Amino acid sequence: MRAIAITPQKGNPHLVDRPAPAAPGANQVLLRILAVGICGTDREEATGDYAQPPAGANELVIGHEMLGQVEAVGTAVRRVGAGDRAVFTVRRGCGRCGPCAMNRSDMCQTGLYRERGIRGLDGYQTERVLDDEQYVVRVPPELGLAGVLTEPTSVAEKAIDEAVRLQIARQPFAGATPDWLYGRRCLVAGLGPIGLLAALILRLRGAQVYGLDIVPEDSARPQWLRAIGGSYINGKQSPSDALRDLTAGGAELIVEAAGIATLSFELVDALAPGGAYVLTGLPGGDRPLQLSGSALIRRLVLGNHAMVGSVNAARGHFQMAVDDLHAAQLRWPGHLEKLITHRHAPDDFAAVFTQHPPDEIKAVILWE
Ligand code: BGC
Numbered sequence: 367m368r369a370i371a372i373t374p375q376k377g378n379p380h381l382v383d384r385p386a387p388a389a390p391g392a393n394q395v396l397l398r399i400l401a402v403g404i405c406g407t408d409r410e411e412a413t414g415d416y417a418q419p420p421a422g423a424n425e426l427v428i429g430h431e432m433l434g435q436v437e438a439v440g441t442a443v444r445r446v447g448a449g450d451r452a453v454f455t456v457r458r459g460c461g462r463c464g465p466c467a468m469n470r471s472d473m474c475q476t477g478l479y480r481e482r483g484i485r486g487l488d489g490y491q492t493e494r495v496l497d498d499e500q501y502v503v504r505v506p507p508e509l510g511l512a513g514v515l516t517e518p519t520s521v522a523e524k525a526i527d528e529a530v531r532l533q534i535a536r537q538p539f540a541g542a543t544p545d546w547l548y549g550r551r552c553l554v555a556g557l558g559p560i561g562l563l564a565a566l567i568l569r570l571r572g573a574q575v576y577g578l579d580i581v582p583e584d585s586a587r588p589q590w591l592r593a594i595g596g597s598y599i600n601g602k603q604s605p606s607d608a609l610r611d612l613t614a615g616g617a618e619l620i621v622e623a624a625g626i627a628t629l630s631f632e633l634v635d636a637l638a639p640g641g642a643y644v645l646t647g648l649p650g651g652d653r654p655l656q657l658s659g660s661a662l663i664r665r666l667v668l669g670n671h672a673m674v675g676s677v678n679a680a681r682g683h684f685q686m687a688v689d690d691l692h693a694a695q696l697r698w699p700g701h702l703e704k705l706i707t708h709r710h711a712p713d714d715f716a717a718v719f720t721q722h723p724p725d726e727i728k729a730v731i732l733w734e
Pocket of ligand 1: 405407408430456457481484517518521677678679
């Protein structure tokens with residue numbers, strides 16, 4: 367069967383021939399791949415960064431944002447059945463720490479976790495994949511191709527959920543505001559897929575959403591944001607110190623999804639007192655950054671700010687993602703599909719991983 371592999375340190379995406387997986391064991395699920403999305407991590411891997419091949423191998427099958435259809439299940443499998451649409455999660459536990467033992471490898475404490483398509487385990491840019499039932503999440507067929515957005519949505523779900531839990535734990539009026547996000551001023555920085563999906567989740571919870579980017583006002587991303595009731599802030603026109611005024615009193619929650627270190631620090635200025643700030647972007651390179659450390663720490667301390675990093679997602683966040691995508695599909699019919707701006711055949715691999723057209727939001731490879 368065909369698969370797209372890269373050579374770590376070199377990148378160089380290429381098609382390889384791999385044996386098809388065996389029939390599922392008692393607790394296993396065999397998925398036929400329908401589509402696999404491409405994100406910044408894949409593009410980094412394709413230039414030779416970040417990826418690690420499986421032990422003993424010198425290349426890695428790439429891809430971690432998948433949508434599949436169940437082809438066969440083992441005798442003990444209950445969560446899905448043949449014909450269902452489903453996705454597998456990304457991370458696999460280290461087998462040594464408490465969180466991994468609880469299927470919360472997204473919070474692994476040893477750093478020895480593996481990730482399918484990224485670190486130590488082959489990924490999903492291929493025709494069929496086999497894995498254990500504990501990693502499968504059913505996707506309603508009504509989602510159609512938008513089901514391929516489950517993984518990036520799960521990352522946004524985890525980030526927002528962590529920030530909200532923090533706020534509920536530390537703010538005195540938490541008991542009176544169980545639906546903490548309702549009506550809150552939320553700033554999403556970076557309107558790539560993660561940022562737009564975070565905006566979607568926040569709008570579904572009734573938050574006021576401001577999305578920051580530097581693309582033209584009338585381009586696809588701001589338009590997509592406005593259609594779900596968000597407001598666009600053009601970062602080219604509004605320097606970050608004006609952001610605070612634009613969000614009228616500062617943002618009570620900031621979701622950072624731009625992956626630009628300077629901006630990430632500047633955004634602290636836009637936080638309202640007692641606000642929470644969750645970072646999801648992974649800036650590349652090692653360029654040093656100049657900033658006033660004392661002013662930054664003063665702001666964090668005097669503002670009672672909570673700043674938290676968030677990566678990956680647990681099964682439960684995938685489930686939240688599926689539920690929210692389904693709710694979004696009903697509330698804004700046809701809108702999710704607009705995020706999938708580019709659809710490619712597996713043979714397009716060279717262009718897909720190395721080019722990033724300005725009008726692209728999410729590119730996917732269709733395996734069927
Ligand atoms: C993936 C996460 C992963 C992270 C770091 C992201 O692109 O969505 O699942 O944990 O990269 O490898």
